[in-house]
Each structure stands twice: as structure tokens, then as C-alpha cells.
Amino acid sequence: MANTSDTIEGAAVEAGTVDRPTPRRFGFGRVGRAPNLIGFILPFLILSLWQIAAARAWVDPVFLPAPLTVVTAFWKMATKQHLARDFVASITIVGQAFIYGSVVAVALGIAAGLSRKVEQFFGPTFDTIRHIPGIAWLPLIVLWLGIGAPAKVLVIAKSVFFPVFLNTLQGIRSVEKNYIELAKVLTLTRWQLVRKVILPAAMPSIMVSLRYAAGLAWALVVVAEGLSGLEGLGFLIFRAQGLLLTDQLLVCMVIIGLVGFAIDRSMYVAQKRVLKWKQGYDG
Amino acid sequence: MATPGHLEIRNVSKTYALPGRPLVNVLSHVGFDVDPGAFVTIVGPSGCGKSTLLRLIIGLDDDYRGDILLNGRRIVGTALSRGIVFQDHRLLPWLTLQQNIGLSLENSGWSAKEKASAIRDHIGLVGLSGFEKAYPHELSGGMAQRAAIARGLANRPEILLLDEPLGALDALTRVHLQAEIQRIWEAEGVTMILVTHDVEEAVFLSNRVVVMSANPGRIVEDVAVDLPFPRDRAHVDFIALKRRILAAMGEDERRPASPRAA
């Protein structure tokens, strides 16, 4: 970083580092810079290989249809079938599950972080529930709530809850003692301490877990829809397998991958915005 | 303008009890007076209890014997009438410069307008105008330390404690900021207590230098510095005072090296 000498009087002697740091970026599609083309090379190679394999019939088209067939299948699913509806169904479940799970997790994480009593109250129960995978809850929840969206929302919200809860708790517990001391010197009230010191200090760790949880939620919706229900991308993908509609199966896979990618990048941008005070923060 | 505080430290002793180890006498019968508006520096080897003493005065620790009085009243807990600048600037990284300074005014009871003007005035006082919206990571070490001084002064305390505020800075910035602290002290008319182990810094800034020694932490000498401001570091009287204080610390450079060092 360049040490520009300050123009203001008095500070001229000091090496000011006031120019905004430009953090290292990699991959493609990172915000704020022209996309780096190197990230497109591998997808292009994979696509080419796929095309060649299909054209030369290295693999039976039943198992690996050509890229163009897949595009056609996409068009058919989008216009003649209800791809959009299934897509919205999946996104809605994930969105709801993510919001419910993370809001409750952050709230309880803060409470448990601030009070050992609250932590001890929830501790044993949570540590047990946490070790039963979300998907293992699904059969029971479906018995109760049916095969519709609520069961899936609940199960995915549970999977979102734990990483966010644990990271919030951890983030709050690891606030530097020096900052607490400063708050005392400035005679901050407990509420001011929480709002101005403890929460911002815990924010990096909360944001990391939210980004992770969002990706996890998207992956789980596919599994949950595959296991129960009659709509959603997860349902489509397993139905396609059953009917040997490999082209439709691939359409679903590509959509799932791209949406997951988009979710992760949006979370990255959100994280970056919230943590803009962090030096050289790069996710 | 702040009303300068009169600080009396009377026979203060402090021990730390660590489990499984003998009691440590960190401070033993420490006593001195700081006149309203005075600049007093405490020098001494590291570990002699300087920071501990400041923690007692600021009110972060009340487990001690003796009395600490500000304007005749025993201090209880922390209060906005006592400010401190730590060695690490301790600016909150998620707040901008002006928000950091504003944090010290949260409970001042002032109106938003008064707060804004106090923040602006003190950013100007420490020469950081133009950096109001900068985050701490965008400031150099010296600028961050200036910001910490502005935060310490913004709520117009009666007394400001400075715990080795320049300890982590390079020599050039240090000398520059010493002159700044001098100017700020005169401008604000606030009582200041500075802790340092730089004897030249002590003589340059203070009305009085209190020399401490370790094991147990105690006062070994109390030296009045009557030189006119601004001070000339090369003046014979300046150098003589420096020698005297170094001698009191047992670090007089004129003494032959101890055989151990040979």
C-alpha cells in the first residue's frame, strides 16, 4: 500500500495510509471489477468435452445427452411444463427456511452469548438435536405436517439454525476484553455496549455463518424435495431419473449449480457491505 | 473549557493474588498530588505498576488500599470526568473516526448539536480534519493515536490519563506528537497524567516527573521541571534534568557498564 504523505497540516510527518485498500480478488464475477476471464476457461473445456463425447457417441445418449438436447429440454420444460413454478417453489422454501432459521439463530445466539444461564439452559438440548441431521428429521415432520412446503421449511430452517447460532455465540464470546474495558471507561450502558461494541464485533463471524448456511439451505432443498412432495427442482430431478429423462435431469443440475453460485455471490456482496470497515476483508 | 481536576493519590497500595503463588506487591504506599491543570509524568521501568496505577485512577479496578481523590472526593468506578488514552489506540474498527469520538459523548447528556460541534472541534484540535469518515484501518499509527486523544478529550474531562500513548510509534512521529500533546494540553487546560518510559518525553512535557521503581512499585523521586515552554531538548538544563531522572531510575548512562555486561 502506498504511503502518501498527508496534505493536512500537523499530520504531514506521518505516513498516512488513507487510500482505500484494494483487496485481492480472484475467480470471476467478483463485484467491482471487470470479470476475470480465466475463470471461464474450465467451464468452456468441460462443455467442449461434453459436446465431443456426445457427438462421437462415446457415451450412450440415454446416459449423456448432447448439450444442445439439454438446452432444448430446458426450453420445453420452461414453456410446455412448469419449470418456473417448480423453481419458485424451491426458492420460496429456501428463502423462508433461511430467514426463519437465521433470525431465530441470531436472536438466540445473542441471548446465549450474553448470558451463561441462557447458554446452559439450551446447551444440552441443542447439542443433542444438532447431531440428528436435518434430513433425519424429515420423515417425522412429514408425518406431522404432510408432504407440503412447511415440513421442508422446518427441516431446512433447523439446518440453517445451528451453524448460525453457534457462530453468533462464538462471535459474541470472543469480543476483545480491551473493548469491554473501553466501554466501561466511556460509561456505556449494557444496551449501548451490546449495540455499539458486542454486536459489531461479532458481525464477521455471524456473516460467515450466514453465507455458509445459505449455501447449505439450497443444497438441502433438493434433497428434501426429492424425498417428499410433488414439486420443486428436487422433485423434478428424481422424477427425471425415474423416467430416464436424462436431459431434464441435467437441466435441473445446471440450474441448481447456477442458483447456488448466485446465492453464494450475493451473500458475499452482502458480507462485504456489512463488513466494509474490515481491512482487506476478502470473504 | 474543562475545569481542570485536582488529583490526590494518598498512600495507595495494591497487591495481585495469583493462585498458587505468593502475593505480588504491585504498588506500595504510592502518594502524590497533581495540581489542577498540571502535567505530571510517571516514568519507571516496565512492570513497576504504572499501568496498574492508571487503572486505579480511571476506576477500572477498585481493589486497593489508600485513597484516590479527585477534587476532594474519592473516585468510584469510571466516570466521564476522567478520560484515558491507552497505548493501543483502541479505536473501534467498525466505527468511523467521528463515530469513535461520538461514542465518548453517548452519555454526556448533550444535545445532538453540542455533540456534533464537540466532535468537529476535537478532530480539528488533533489535526485530523478531513478524516471524519475514515475507518481506523485507514489511519496511520500516529493518526490513530491522535484520534484516541480526541476521544479522550471530547467530553471535556477534568483529567486525562495517557498510558504510553506514543510507545508504539516511530521516533519521528513521536517527537512530532509530543509537541502536539503540549499544544493540546495548553489549549484545553486539562490536568494530564502521562505514563512513559521515555525520560526525554517526560522532561519535554511535564511540570513534574514522578520516578517509580519496581518490586515493589514505589515512588523513588519526584522532580519539578521549571523550564519554560516550549522546551529546547538541547538546552543544558534540559539535559541536566534528564540525567537526574535517569540516575534516579538507576540507568545513568555515565556510569561504567556493570561487570555483568562485559
Ligand SMILES: Nc1ncnc2c1ncn2[C@@H]1O[C@H](COP(=O)(O)OP(=O)(O)O)[C@@H](O)[C@H]1O
Ligand atoms: N491482572 C493482573 N494479575 C496479576 N498480575 C498483574 C496483573 N496486571 C499486572 N500485573 C503485574 O503487575 C506488575 C505491574 O504491571 P503494570 O502496571 O502493567 O506495569 P507497567 O505499566 O509499569 O509496565 C507486573 O509485574 C505485572 O506482571
Ligand SMILES: [Mg+2]
Ligand atoms: Mg504499562
